Amino acid sequence: MLKLFTRQQQETQVISSPVVIRAALFMILSAFCFSVVELTGEHLVTGISPFQLVWMRYAVHLLFMMVVLGPRYKTTLVRTPHLPLQIVRSLTMLAMPVSFVIAATHMPINDVWSLQWLSPLMMLGLSTWVLSEPATAKNWVITGLGFGAMLLILRVDSGIISPYSIFAVITGFSLSLHLMLSRVLRDDHPLTSLFHTALWVFIVLGFVVPFLWTTPTLSSLVGIVIIGVVGALGLFALARSGELAPLTAVAVFAYTEALWTILLNAQLFGIMPGKAELLGGMIILGITVYQLISHHRQPVKV
Numbered sequence: 001m002l003k004l005f006t007r008q009q010q011e012t013q014v015i016s017s018p019v020v021i022r023a024a025l026f027m028i029l030s031a032f033c034f035s036v037v038e039l040t041g042e043h044l045v046t047g048i049s050p051f052q053l054v055w056m057r058y059a060v061h062l063l064f065m066m067v068v069l070g071p072r073y074k075t076t077l078v079r080t081p082h083l084p085l086q087i088v089r090s091l092t093m094l095a096m097p098v099s100f101v102i103a104a105t106h107m108p109i110n111d112v113w114s115l116q117w118l119s120p121l122m123m124l125g126l127s128t129w130v131l132s133e134p135a136t137a138k139n140w141v142i143t144g145l146g147f148g149a150m151l152l153i154l155r156v157d158s159g160i161i162s163p164y165s166i167f168a169v170i171t172g173f174s175l176s177l178h179l180m181l182s183r184v185l186r187d188d189h190p191l192t193s194l195f196h197t198a199l200w201v202f203i204v205l206g207f208v209v210p211f212l213w214t215t216p217t218l219s220s221l222v223g224i225v226i227i228g229v230v231g232a233l234g235l236f237a238l239a240r241s242g243e244l245a246p247l248t249a250v251a252v253f254a255y256t257e258a259l260w261t262i263l264l265n266a267q268l269f270g271i272m273p274g275k276a277e278l279l280g281g282m283i284i285l286g287i288t289v290y291q292l293i294s295h296h297r298q299p300v301k302v
Contacts, residue, residue, distance in 0.1 A: 015244075015245050015246070015249070017295055017296055017297070017298065019244055019245060020244075020245045020249050020250075020295045021292065021295055021296060022244060023240070023241045023242075023244035023245035023249065023250050024241070024245070024249070024250055024253050024291070024292060024295060026237045026238070026240045026241035026244065026250075027237070027238070027241040027250045027251075027253035027254060027256075028253050028256050028288075029233075029234075029237040030234045030235070030237035030238035030241060030254075031253065031254055031255075031256040031257035031259075031260055032234075032256075032257075032260045033230050033231065033233050033234025033237060034231075034234050034257055035257050035260035035261045035264060036226070036230045036234075036260075036264070037226075037227050037230055037231045037234065038261070039261065039264055039265070039268070039269075040223045040226045040227050040230070041053065041223065041227060043223075043269070044219050044220065044222060044223030044226070045216070045219075045220045045223040045224060045227070046217070046219075046220060047214060047216070047217065047220065048214045048216050048220060049209075049212040049214065050097060050101050051097070051098075051101075051205055051208060051209060051212055052209050052212050052213060052214065053224065053227075054094075054097050054201065054205060055201075055202060055205040055206065055208075055209045056216075056224045056228070057224060057227045057228045057231055058198040058199075058201050058202040058205075058228070059202060059228070060224060060225055060227070060228020060229060060232075061198040061202075061228045061229075061231065061232040061235075062195070062198050062199065062202060063228075064228065064229055064232060065077060065191070065194065065195055065198075065232070069191060073189075073191055076189050076191060076192060077191055077192060077195040078192065078195060078196070078199075079192065080185075080188050080192050080193075080196065081188075082185055082188060085181060085184065085185055086185065086188070086192075086193065086196040086200075087196070087200050088181065089177075089178055089181035089182065089185065089193070089196070089197065090196050090197050090198070090199065090200035090201055091200055091201070091204070092174040092175070092177050092178040092181070093174070093178060093197055093201050093235075094200075094201045094204055094205070095170065095171075095174040096171050096174040096175060096178075099167040099168070099170040099171045099174065100112065100116070100167070100168070100171045102164065102167040103115075103164050103165070103167035103168040103171065105164075106162060106164040107159050107160070107162050107164050107165065107168065108157065108159040108160075110154040110155060110156065110157075111154075111156055111157065111159045111160040111162075111165075111168070112168040112171070113150075113154050113168075114150065114151055114154045114156045114160060114168075115160065115165055115168035115169050115171075115172060116168055116169075116171045116172040116175075117147060117150040117154075117172065117255070118147065118169060118172045119171075119172035119173070119175045119176045119254065120143050120146060120147065120176075120251040120252055120254050120255065121140075121143055121144065121147060121251075122172055122173055122176035123176045123179055123180070123247040123248075123251035123254075124139055124140060124143055124247065124248055124251055125176075126176055126177065126180040126247065127180065127183075127246055127247035127248045127251075128248070130180060131180065131183065131184070131246070131247075133246040133247065133248055134248070135248040136248070139248050139251075139252075142252055142287050142290070142291065143251055143252045145283060145287055146252050146255040146283070146284055146287055147255075148283070149255065149258070149279075149280040149281070149283035149284045149287075150255060150258060150280065150284075151280075152276045152277070152279055152280035152283070153258050153262075153276065153277045153280035153281065155276060176247075178238075179238060179239075179241075179242040179247060179251075180242070180247065182238070182239040182241075182242035182243055183242040183243060183246070183247065185243075186242070186243035186244075190236065190239060190240055190243065191236075193239050194232065194235060194236050194239065197235055197239075198232070198235075241253075249295065252287060252288075252291055253288060253291070255284045255287075255288075256284060256288055258280065258281060258284055259281055259284055259285060259288075262277060262278075262281050
């Protein structure tokens with residue numbers, strides 16, 4: 001296991017522009033998928049525990065992979081020489097909802113999301129200090145601008161000053177750690193990592209969900225299936241982004257989730273953004289276009 005981290009620190013290479021662009025597009029795809037997941041949960045799924053929702057989401061995820069991909073990939077879905085790291089990586093996806101629920105129980109939801117969106121900045125820190133893939137001053141400034149835009153969109157208030165804020169920060173750190181481990185485990189087959197992501201959360205929550213079980217309504221079941229399938233695609237795209245390119249090159253594109261949410265809310269639910277949301281969205285769009293052009297013009301050195 002330690003050799004994997006050592007290898008990250010010893011390798012020096014150049015990631016070509018097409019590969020970095022592909023990694024960025026995977027991150028943008030994951031942002032779209034996570035926006036769909038959040039809006040589906042908000043509008044379709046009601047009356048069940050968040051932990052039951054997570055368990056059922058990953059049940060759909062695993063069933064989808066076994067039925068659709070299992071006949072072709074067979075044991076590739078589960079075979080890995082790095083099982084301990086795959087388990088840790090999977091459990092970051094359990095730490096996320098647990099810490100989020102704790103924070104959201106005691107804080108305004110927008111304040112929780114605001115602190116969660118520190119995650120791209122945390123990705124830069126993990127990439128620099130753990131993987132020795134240094135972030136430039138430009139990386140920090142652009143990602144900081146993205147975080148500032150999210151604060152505009154989410155309209156942070158005094159509720160962010162709470163002892164429970166640490167749980168919102170843990171939510172973002174869990175996502176950052178998950179993506180860092182995706183990069184560390186990039187020699188594993190992508191579908192192996194995707195399968196293990198769901199497997200261990202499903203197993204752990206399986207001991208808890210029977211005590212929380214509520215029979216979902218038909219609309220909730222439809223929502224859960226959408227969340228399971230689209231969420232699996234989002235996790236695949238997120239992992240591929242981290243596997244293909246350094247986190248310093250792709251982290252800022254996570255903020256495009258806000259753009260997708262603004263667009264989907266307007267198109268599907270008639271919820272129009274206010275001036276602050278529009279300004280924040282324009283900032284995120286601007287830095288996204290700027291970064292794509294920048295990556296197109298020159299490769300990334302790590």
